[in-house]
Amino acid sequence: MIIGELSRRELTRRCRQGLAWRIGPFAISVQVQAPLIIENLAFLYADYPICDNAGIIDAFVTVRSAGLMGRHVDIRIDGRKMYCHVPMEQAVPVLEWTLNLCVFHQPSVFLLLHAAAVERDGRVAIFPGEAGAGKSTLCAALIHSGWRLMSDEVAVVRPGDQWIFPSPRPVSLKEESIPLIKGFAPTSRLGRVWPGTAKGQLAHVVPPRESIERMGQGAAPAWIICPNYQPDAKTSLQPCPKDLAFMQCAGNAFNYDVLGAVGFRTLSALVDACDCYAFTYCNLVDAVSRFQELSDSYVGEHSARGCLG
Amino acid sequence: MGSETRYRSRILDWRTWDSDGHVVYNPLSGDTHLLIGISVSALQELAKATCTADELMQLLVKAWRGDGPPPSMSQLNDLLAGLDELGLIEVAP
């Protein structure tokens, strides 16, 4: 059953007790009462499968009223306070960020890279980089151009075969990227625009249904691409030395250090398996078309699509 | 450090690809380093056998293929101090 199949009343009831849904390999429970937040969850996560109560939950998020007027909330993960006294107008973006933290900071047997990842024809492109490099915007454009969303924030890499597993979530867009994506993909499902967060204006793009339906299907990595948005530059895809690509990924990973030798070997094998590039772009149409060429010309084994096992 | 000090490489995990950069993982520290040029050559020599700074210099000069002159003794000593600080080499007992 998906969240969208619940009546608003049933959804509200379940949210009060804690509604759990699946995001790729992760099952996250959110307990919340505020109608504004529930309404937005209903929009952003309508296509997501609900977890039944018999399963293991990876993180419990609770959103509780703070202060006397009900206009602020505290947000916790597993009982630990992450954000205090968040104004209601920022609660949705902060909650979205909290759901990221549930994945980023939990121990994992996977190597978790701070990167966007998209898939086409059984091959995954990984975009490592911090915020501001333009990976979310590029990601949002690609997923409306025939690519499947794996994630806009965390590439989940399985040690052993280095397959990437999806944890597709609403893609967050900041400031100028919002009208850019609206213009590029008019059929995209964009949520409300939230003003005045620490990152300026924020909005979330709901992933295409296919990305959500196929959240259990991993795929083999093929490209590591370090994106760089430059307003007046020519679009260019330049080969990047693999040692630099390695360090870029390691420096932008959530648990590379913790995994120790396994982290090193997994990332080495990932870099072995991928063509590595630095990508400069100034407009989305050119960028998407360049990626189309890249995908079409890929010479390599076409890996069969696999399921998470 | 006295000139009789003997150094050796710690047991490290290495990878290299198409350029001259080498990524090196130290299982003891959990740190990963990107090394190029003479750091790589020095470390590779110290992985084969323990050396004093003088012995290492002789080996490096013999195998020198780089542009420009080989390093000075003072530069080599700085390099060894740096590698020791990072824990990539140690003083042999």
Place this chain on the structure above:
Amino acid sequence: MDASVSLLIGAFIDPHTVMDLDCQSWNRLLRLARRLEILPRLASGLLPFDEQLPTRVADHIHAASAVAEAFERNVRWEVDRVERALRETSGRAVLLKGAAYVVANLPVARGRRTSDLDLLVPCDSLATVEEALRQHGWEPLHNNDYDDYYYRAWMHELPPLRHRTRGTVIDVHHTILPTTGRLRPDVRHLWERARPVVGYHFYVLAPEDMVLHAMAHVFQDGELSSGLRDLLDLDSLLKYFGETEDGFWSRLVPRARQLQLMRPLFYGLHFSKVLLRTPIPDFVLKEAVSGQPTRLVRSFMERLVTLASLPCSRDEESWQVSTARLLLYIRSHWLRMPPGLLLRHLTRKASARWSLRRVSK
């Protein structure tokens, strides 16, 4: 005791008790362990049974075990770096607490997070040790003269030093309790029985001294802010040494008497037994009774320590627990320094916090 808490403690005491849990119970258990930041520790205990666990639970256990390995690696590396920094200095140095547990391969070290490295050196080596550390990249953590004076003159250690690139902190002590405190064990006794560690140039305390130091740290010097974790340390040390160290139980109480640590010993044994069911021989408990406080103090401490160390499964800390922690905090400072100094110290700390808040607004 809350059901989730009981389940969690049971998982530590005997992993077999959690082999047949349903998913809801596992969720409660894992959630509580995550909240208390003891999942790596729990995972280390459950790892030998991973094949009997539900798959998704086993995934969490394996992931947290990798974290436990990282904790151990970090400590061993830090010990390696300190050893390197001190290799030119002469004289012995004793590793204390977490770092000692790791290098001595004690079960208590598994999954245990060690934040700082604690080192005991002879009083007359302090200056050379400090100099050697500074030359190898450590620098003072606190920048103000007051804190510097507090540590050197009143406490029992150099001001904490932080490494400028690794960010790790080392505390160098010359005795194990503050020199201004009410209990002043003679550190020479500790040196007499300190043992060398295989593979390192460091020493560790003898088993009974290690246990007594842990108890003194928790019940004399501390405010039980890491309540359950501290008790788990004591439980593990007592169990391990009780089983593997010949004569440990017979030496424990006489040693506590010699070191004037009967009071912390009494509390350590008592709370470990009552809250974690640590197996302690009757004769030891009987002998330790002479360390107990007056009935009034004892009932007060029962309440405070139970509140502060047993977590409640509700997320928000109750006012009772916050009060208990505050009282224990005051108690620890009361035990650390004479009243006049205490008042000056607390006033100074409070006004420093106030000015910091004003600046940040």
